[in-house]
Amino acid sequence: MSASPFLTFLGAAGTVTGSRFAVDLGDERVMVDAGLYQGLPDFRRRNWEELPIPASSIEGLALTHAHLDHCGFLPRLVRDGFSGPIVCTRETAQLAEIVLRDSAHLQAEDAGYANRSGYSKHHPALPLYDDSDVEKTLPLFEPVEYGVPTDLARDVRGTLSPAGHILGSSTVLLEAGPSRVLFTGDLGRDRHPLLLPPAAPVPADVMVIESTYGDRRHPDPDPEHLAAAIRRTIGRGGSVLIPAFAVDRTELVLVALHRLTQEGRVPRLPVFVDSPMALATLDVYRRAVSAPSPQLRPEARVLLEALDGLDLRAVRDPEHSMRLNRPSFPCIVISASGMAAGGRVVHHLAHQLPDSRNSVVLTGYQAEGTRGRQLLDGVRQVKIHGRYVPVRAEVVQVDDFSVHADAEDMTAWLGRATEPPSTVYVVHGEPSAAEAMAQRVRDELGWCAVVPRLGERVRLD
The missing domain is CATH 3.40.50.10890 (Rossmann fold)
Known part of the structure; x- marks a missing residue:
């Protein structure tokens, strides 16, 4: 009997930032996104906590886009032992290089300022990672085209589609054995002045969707x-x-x-x-x-x-x-x-x-x-x-x-799916927004929608 695939929510559960998801299939393990937590001190402290999985056990990673809360943890992951490919679009790789170098610079600058000013609780204050960690990370990027399936592990492959959020942003379809799980990353809006709208969702057994604006509608532009x-x-x-x-x-x-x-x-x-x-x-x-x-x-x-x-x-x-x-x-x-x-x-x-x-x-x-x-x-x-x-x-x-889909945008996008998933997991939102989005999916689409807990592990088959 083949192994069952599992999804673990390592971040972006109960909050908007810190995007991190692991998919396991037997002895194979891949991740989608490795972002920094931002905001409340309790969330930012999670950046310093050891992941519940060894970084060296991750064979490959798919990156949805280059915002810090989705890519900013990558150098720390590399420092802790990750050495697999980081699959993303060409533009995401270009932008992530800029973002990660800037992040390392700012962390060093902030740590130095904290040490000089004496306002940090830590003595000395240290950066989460430094320039050398970023330089070890950049060669791992493997740009791919939209719509081209790419191996992340022996029996796990990922396919990117346009997400319309920022340049290079993608949704990620992971095929882990017989199971198909679709991650929205940050989904864009049809009204983006520069980018085309997100591509329609591809068929998937499970969807992991964002809910940054899951409890509201964007006002008309003024x-x-x-x-x-x-x-x-x-x-x-x-x-x-x-x-x-x-x-x-x-x-x-x-x-x-x-x-x-x-x-x-x-x-x-x-x-x-x-x-x-x-x-x-x-x-x-x-x-x-x-x-x-x-x-x-x-x-x-x-x-x-x-x-x-x-x-x-x-x-x-x-x-x-x-x-x-x-x-x-x-x-x-x-x-x-x-x-x-x-x-x-x-x-x-x-x-x-x-x-x-x-x-x-x-x-x-x-x-x-x-x-x-x-x-x-x-x-x-x-x-x-x-x-x-x-x-x-x-x-x-x-x-x-705002270039995030609101509740109406997300529901309309999900409604374009040619077949319903068995379960929708709602992440990337403050608790009230995530629950509101989940309820909307249940009420309007009649699908099973769940707001997962941080660290929760679920079967994908």
Whole structure:
């Protein structure tokens, strides 16, 4: 009798981040994603916990996309003994290289700052991994084309399909023996300005779906919301700070700013992109346009080339970045990270939040426990680098930029399946969002839907 395949939820269960899933078939083991936890301290501490499976036992890994909460644990996995292939698209490999190098740099920088300032509980504070771990990880990437089955182990293979979330993003179909399990990773929206919509789900016995927005519907786009916030800020003589993810989100914000400027809704202002990672990512997107990539909409070339019409100023060195802590003239500063969890934007917030002339524009999902979530919830002070900073700047949320499927998008996508799965496992959501998404799948599609526990192990046959 052949072995039964099992799926273990090693992450992204009960929270949005930390994507990690293991599939076992007899003595064969593969993973889908290896992401970092972000947000609440209890979640971030999980990054330091030893996995319940030996890293050296993992024969191969399929990576859905290059966001940190899906790929950011890879160097630690390699440090702990993983040496198998990392299967993903070419663009995911290019973007992951940028993201992982930046992650190692930021971790070393944050650990050094914590040691110098003495605010860390750990003595000395150490990074989770370093540059050498990243350099050992990069040769393991094996880019593949969409729709091409690829061996991850002797009896396990994976096939990628476009997910429409960010450039290179994929859903992953794992065939483990006779069982087929489909992972959505982060599923995109039909309205992405640059990318084509996600491909329809392929037939699968089991589906593992995200639920970041599982309890809500995205509002209709309202460009005037962002435009009005910029005009108010400039009218006060302040500057606009936009925490934005370096991968994909910065591109979409720039496209929106160009459109608002062209339409005369906002004055032409200096727009600083203060993120070497975002600038490198923009180059990857521009190369994809030149290729051209089949993932992109036909109008993507025009939209990205039009960015040259902005007063766009690239900020690469730390000295220039420090001058943007207190801009001497009204401007827009776009800086990572999108949830204000780390990076240069944290230093900008420390200096700009106390000034009521300024504004902070939040452009995407803010995970529980992040500074972005605290600002969104209206806190009057926020802790940065060991001390509290008063929040006097205007905080504005703009929902137009989300590239996650909402509850309606996900249900509609699932409804395109040619045959129902036996079970849908709902992950990548805060508990209320995941349960709401599961209930929707039960009510509207009549399928079995379960919100798994962290560490839970289930049969796939």
